[in-house]
Each structure stands twice: as structure tokens, then as C-alpha cells.
């Protein structure tokens with residue numbers, strides 16, 4: 138077995154490991170175990186029968202030609218299992234390897250959980266390892282920077298408060314040119330819906346806010362966005378294991394919704410943000426379910442189409458396939474609703490295999506893509522299983538991949554390019570915007586006549 | 587020899603049964619207490635409905651995607667697990683011993699079935715042993731303890747078979763049979779064999795989390 142190099146060129150790992158001492162490792166592990174080393178940790182690690190049945194659930198394993206080190210249980214064997222056994226008496230080099238495994242070789246997609254007879258949650262264990270690494274300061278630099286941004290600005294991309302407001306105004310202006318009378322209501326207290334997005338939207342994909350505004354307008358929904366921190370629902374701190382920051386972020390998010398007295402939060406097409414708002418962040422704050430009801434974009438689109446608030450003018454002709462993001466399918470069971478939405482919008486739908494809960498991960502999730510350029514080659518080296526699945530859908534006609542998640546978009550774009558698959562990517566919102574009935578267009582045409 | 591046998595089948599049996607029962611209860615109790623202290627979600631999300639839904643699924647042969655992906659291992663596992671529990675509990679000789687001691691008896695397996703069951707157990711163990719050696723992904727995960735565990739399970743069944751056939755040295759073998767059976771029983775709570783009683787809780791929790799939080803299948 139060839140040894141994979143641990144020379145990463147990632148300063149977040151190299152420099153901090155150089156500073157580590159074995160004492161520090163044992164002491165920090167002891168502290169975490171004391172406060173958080175509970176029944177699940179014990180039961181998962183000790184009940185694992187080393188049966189290897191989880192191996193072929195993991196795309197890392199499949200893509201690395203069945204190299205056992207990339208199997209889910211193999212990752213446990215290289216990280217938390219020896220840590221517990223040796224009570225943290227490991228050298229800094231071990232921690233570096235563990236960080237590499239936990240941060241860059243697991244997307245926390247939980248596919249393996251469905252294949253393990255005992256439901257050993259390897260993703261949960263990898264998060265535990267990440268939390269330990271984070272306490273030791275051993276975190277890939279790029280994702281650590283993102284978590285810092287969260288901590289300082291309560292958004293993922295160092296977006297300043299006025300920049301956020303400016304971007305919203307800018308999108309409002311643009312959209313109002315197309316749709317007379319359209320507004321993006323900031324800070325409208327008492328609206329029905331608070332719409333929240335992830336910070337990469339204002340930063341890189343502002344047109345998504347534009348499109349959402351058009352949809353809200355056409356559907357005649359009462360909505361608002363906060364002008365204060367809390368507008369960003371994303372959460373990379375959840376993936377660095379900095380749960381304390383995760384808690385602060387989610388509190389700001391929920392409090393913005395409460396301050397605006399909305400009935401619910403509707404979130405854009407993002408997977409990890411859903412996981413943070415619906416599953417992990419609320420838990421950390423002590424809420425079994427989110428304190429303000431949360432609706433993911435897929436479900437919201439489904440409602441709009443089902444109720445006829447948005448009508449489809451012409452269906453999309455290009456053959457499309459759907460990538461089920463782990464955090465919305467395996468995370469909230471929205472895969473059937475996504476298919477309903479697809480059926481309403483697209484003429485020619487090609488299923489990927491496997492699909493729904495069993496879909497293969499995009500390779501970007503769980504903060505892996507956020508570990509940045511130093512780990513990109515490694516990420517793409519683990520992409521052949523996904524590429525095969527996409528290629529198969531392509532041979533059956535699919536030309537466009539719909540991926541209702543930002544992370545998946547990033548990951549799949551890289552895979553399509555790397556493997557020369559010649560497919561393009563869309564959000565569901567892109568397709569709705571393209572296909573929806575736009576009553577104002579008719580008005581314009583009539584006026585022009 | 588007879589004295590040793592009487593001791594092994596008498597007081598020592600009691601010891602092993604008590605270690606087994608108390609060990610299981612203690613470990614469960616400790617985990618339940620740990621969960622209350624440090625894993626609150628476990629209690630918050632545990633749901634009888636979803637737990638049973640998942641456990642049920644995983645008890646049906648070929649009921650899950652994972653099993654269908656590994657058909658041979660699935661068939662061997664189900665046969666092995668059924669036999670490893672049923673044969674010792676319903677073996678005529680075991681029930682007879684119990685009846686002689688306490689005057690209580692229950693249904694027993696026909697001799698042929700018990701015999702076949704024993705072979706299934708041993709064949710299953712050979713399969714698991716070979717699988718650990720041959721399949722790279724399993725070999726990578728396997729340590730000496732994993733192999734030792736297989737031997738530990740094999741001993742009482744192999745010696746039982748030996749005794750049934752009245753092979754040479756049957757008296758020593760019988761003693762070994764009793765001792766290894768007791769060792770196996772007592773080892774259950776403290777080794778990975780604890781999956782026997784932890785399975786419903788682990789599966790149940792994951793089923794609950796998938797059912798009530800994730801609204802998705804976990805099979």
C-alpha cells in the first residue's frame with residue numbers, strides 16, 4: 138500500500154502541528170472526553186465489529202480503488218479509535234494525519250450510517266475528531282478563516298453590514314427593471330416569511346437573490362430579509378467543530394426572525410445551512426426542533442407550484458438529472474418533493490443511480506471544499522465514483538444536473554470539468570425563474586402592441 | 587476430573603451467568619447514565635415507533651440496501667446468528683440439565699436440527715475468519731482480538747460436536763465444552779460480543795434520528 142503524503146502545504150496544519158506537544162494532546166483530549174465523551178462515542182467505537190460492510194458505501198473508498206484506509210471504519214481506525222485506546226498519548230504527526238482524514242477525507246454525508254448494521258455514525262465520530270483538532274488549533278487554513286469570519290461578522294465571507302445592504306439594494310434595482318413594482322423588503326416587521334441565504338450568495342451569486350425576489354413577487358408572498366447580522370444561515374463553524382460559534386450564529390439567525398416577528402424562515406438552496414439550522418445548531422442551543430419553523434427552498438418551491446402561486450409557462454426541454462444533496466435528502470427527506478418540482482418544470486427527467494437517500498456525495502460537502510486549494514487535488518482524486526454515476530446519467534441523455542445545494546454545485550462543477558463530462562449545472566431556482574409564468578411580460582407585450 | 591466437571595457445571599456456571607447478566611445490565615446502565623449526562627439528544631429523539639421501524643428492517647434478511655449489496659455475507663450472518671442463539675438455548679441436553687436441576691423445561695430442537703445448527707455456526711465462523719483474512723477492507727480493520735473472538739465462539743460448539751460424536755478424550759472435551767461455554771457467556775458484556783444487547787439501542791437511536799429528524803430511511 139503506498140503511503141499517502143501528509144505534506145499538504147496547508148499552513149493551518151503544518152505550522153500548528155509543529156507547535157504541538159504530546160502533553161497538550163493528551164490534556165486536551167482528556168478535557169473534551171470529560172465534558173463530551175458520552176455514550177454515543179463509547180458505543181460507536183466499541184460496538185463497531187470491524188466487519189467492513191460500510192466500506193462500499195463511501196465514495197472515498199470506491200474512488201480510491203477500494204483502498205481500505207478510505208473506508209468509513211478505516212477512518213475511525215486511523216483517528217478516534219487509537220486516540221481513545223492510548224488516552225491521547227500520540228505524537229503531533231498522528232494529529233496531523235487525523236486532521237487530514239477527518240477534515241478532507243470525509244464529507245460527513247452519513248451514507249455509511251445507512252449501510253452499517255449498527256448505525257455506527259462515522260460522520261459524527263469524524264466531527265468529534267475535528268472538534269479535538271480544532272481545540273488543538275490544527276485546522277486547514279481556509280476553513281478556519283471561514284469560521285473566523287463567522288465569529289467576527291456572523292457571516293461566512295467577511296461581508297460587511299453595508300455591503301450586504303448594498304447588494305440587496307443592487308439586486309432590487311436590477312430586478313425592478315425587469316419586474317415593475319418589485320421590492321426586496323429589508324427589515325419588514327410582521328412579514329410572513331424571513332428569507333435567509335448563505336454569504337456566498339451576495340458575494341458571488343447575487344443573481345440568486347434577484348431570482349428569489351422575482352419568485353416571491355410573482356407569488357405575492359409577504360416576505361422580508363434582515364439588514365442586521367443573522368441574514369446569513371450558513372455555518373462552517375459546525376464543520377470545524379467550533380460548536381460555540383455555531384451556537385452564536387444560529388442564535389443570531391433565529392433572533393433576527395423573532396425580532397421581525399415572521400411566521401417562518403425560508404432558506405435558499407443550501408444543504409449544510411439546513412443541517413445547521415434544522416439539526417445541529419438548534420440542538421446545540423437546546424432546541425429539539427428549530428424555535429422558528431424552517432422551510433427549505435425545495436419545500437417552498439413545491440408549495441408555490443402546488444398551490445398555483447407560481448405557474449409554469451413552458452417546461453425545460455433539455456434533459457436533466459437530479460443530484461440529491463445529502464443534507465436535504467438524507468438530512469430532511471426532501472427528495473420526493475424535489476422530484477415533484479422537477480416534474481412540474483422539466484420535460485425530460487433522467488434519474489441518476491443510485492438516487493434519493495442512496496445518492497453518492499458531491500465530494501464537496503462537510504466543509505471539504507472549504508478546506509481550499511491545498512486539498513483540491515485530493516478532493517478530485519476521490520471523485521471517480523461520482524463521475525461514473527454522472528457519466529451514466531449522461532449516456533442516458535442527461536445534459537443538465539440540477540443540484541439544490543451550493544456546496545454540491547461547487548463540487549460537481551469541479552468534477553464535471555475534471556472528468557470532461559460536458560454537463561452544466563443549475564439550481565432549482567434557476568429553472569423556476571426560467572420556466573415560470575411572468576405576468577408582467579404579458580403586460581409589457583400588450584402595452585408595446 | 588469428575589470433581590472438576592462438577593465444579594465447572596455447578597458453581598462456575600452460576601458465576602458465568604451472573605457475570606453475563608450483571609455485566610450486560612451494568613454496561614447498559616452506564617451507557618444510559620452517560621447518555622443522560624453528555625448525550626441529551628439520545629433521549630430527546632428516541633422514538634419507539636422509528637426505533638422499531640429500523641430494528642425491524644434490519645432483522646429482515648435482505649431487508650436493507652447494505653444486505654442486498656453483500657448477499658453471501660447476509661445469508662451466512664443470518665443463519666449463523668439464528669443458530670448461535672437457538673442451538674444452546676434449545677438443545678435437548680441443555681434443557682435436560684436444566685430440568686434435572688430446577689424441574690423446569692421447555693421446547694427443544696430435534697436432534698438433526700441441533701446438529702445442523704452447530705455445523706452452521708462453525709461454518710459461519712470459518713467464513714467470518716476467512717473473510718477477515720481475505721477481504722482487504724476487513725483485514726485492515728481486524729486485530730488479534732477480532733480473530734480471538736471467533737475462536738472463543740467456536741470452542742463451545744466444536745467441543746459440543748466432539749462430545750456428541752464421543753470422540754477420543756470425551757471427558758476432557760466435555761470439561762472444555764462447559765468451561766469455554768461459560769467463558770463465552772461471561773465475555774459477552776466486555777467484548778465486542780456486546781453488540782448482542784447493544785444492537786437494538788444503537789439501531790434504535792439511529793432509526794429514531796433518521797425517522798424524526800431526517801425524515802429519511804436508514805436502511
Ligand code: SF4
Pocket residue numbers: 194195196197208209212242243244245246247248249250259260498
Ligand atoms: S460520512 Fe460519507 S464521506 Fe464520511 S465516511 Fe461516511 S460515507 Fe464516507
Ligand code: SF4
Pocket residue numbers: 184185186187188189190191192209210252253254255256257727
Ligand atoms: S462501522 Fe459498522 S459497517 Fe463499518 S465496520 Fe464498523 S460495524 Fe461494520
